[in-house]
Amino acid sequence: xxxxxxxxxxxxxxxxxxxxxxxxxxxxxxxxxxxxxxxxxxxxxxxxxxxxxxxxxxxxxxxxxxxxxxxxxxxxxxxxxxxxxxxxxxxxxxxxxxxxxxxxxxxxxxxxxxxxxxxxxxxxxxxxxxxxxxxxxxxxxxxxxxxxxxxxxxxxxxxxxxxxxxxxxxxxxxxxxxxxxxxxxxxxxxxxxxxxxxxxxxxxxxxxxxxxxxxxxxxxxxxxxxxxxxxxxxxxxxxxxxxxxxxxxxxxxxx
Numbered sequence: 001x002x003x004x005x006x007x008x009x010x011x012x013x014x015x016x017x018x019x020x021x022x023x024x025x026x027x028x029x030x031x032x033x034x035x036x037x038x039x040x041x042x043x044x045x046x047x048x049x050x051x052x053x054x055x056x057x058x059x060x061x062x063x064x065x066x067x068x069x070x071x072x073x074x075x076x077x078x079x080x081x082x083x084x085x086x087x088x089x090x091x092x093x094x095x096x097x098x099x100x101x102x103x104x105x106x107x108x109x110x111x112x113x114x115x116x117x118x119x120x121x122x123x124x125x126x127x128x129x130x131x132x133x134x135x136x137x138x139x140x141x142x143x144x145x146x147x148x149x150x151x152x153x154x155x156x157x158x159x160x161x162x163x164x165x166x167x168x169x170x171x172x173x174x175x176x177x178x179x180x181x182x183x184x185x186x187x188x189x190x191x192x193x194x195x196x197x198x199x200x201x202x203x204x205x206x207x208x209x210x211x212x213x214x215x216x217x218x219x220x221x222x223x224x225x226x227x228x229x230x231x232x233x234x235x236x237x238x239x240x241x242x243x244x245x246x247x248x249x250x251x252x253x254x255x
Contacts, residue, residue, distance in 0.1 A: 138189030
């Protein structure tokens with residue numbers, strides 16, 4: 001079964017976070033924990049950064065923002081935290097998992113509703129999700145996944161949350177929601193526009209979803225001091241014209 005109860009799904013995600021404390025780290029390596037929606041873009045950013053800074057090695061750890069935060073809180077090695085929404089970073093600041101004075105917004109995105117590329121469902125508006133023939137809708141678990149929180153806010157504003165929630169297939173991160181749609185396991189799903197763009201042959205955007213809050217991405221240095229100077233240099237690169245150009249190439253907008 002794809003569908004999971006929200007509490008059970010969150011418990012599973014946090015259990016995995018506790019069991020998998022991120023990548024093994026060696027001296028001289030910079031660990032960047034970043035939201036799943038940043039996967040392709042940050043791989044390119046890290047590659048360009050390493051090319052520009054000889055001897056540097058960036059270890060990337062991707063996942064749902066809240067799960068990554070729990071890993072950091074529980075002691076997983078991480079030097080930089082990049083979240084897909086402000087709430088996850090707010091939690092990081094509250095828990096003193098990051099250095100608050102290093103927090104800065106570096107990118108923006110948009111939530112979209114996607115359907116399989118060969119879909120004949122004719123979904124053109126959010127209200128179409130309430131139709132009887134639409135059985136399953138994927139989105140990130142709002143308890144731990146930023147895109148899920150944005151989705152919930154948009155559906156509540158439209159008065160559709162209860163109806164769509166009844167059809168929910170909860171994803172542990174935005175890329176899982178994308179995979180469900182690309183494989184035709186659900187009728188539709190909510191992801192970020194940048195995620196939809198990486199599978200143009202398997203999914204198509206049906207609706208661009210108005211967000212109740214701006215979809216902005218903050219980044220900050222963690223409280224770990226092992227690689228502070230390298231972490232500062234990496235964040236500076238993300239914010240630089242070169243880093244911003246790479247993000248734009250993958251569909252991210254300026255915050």
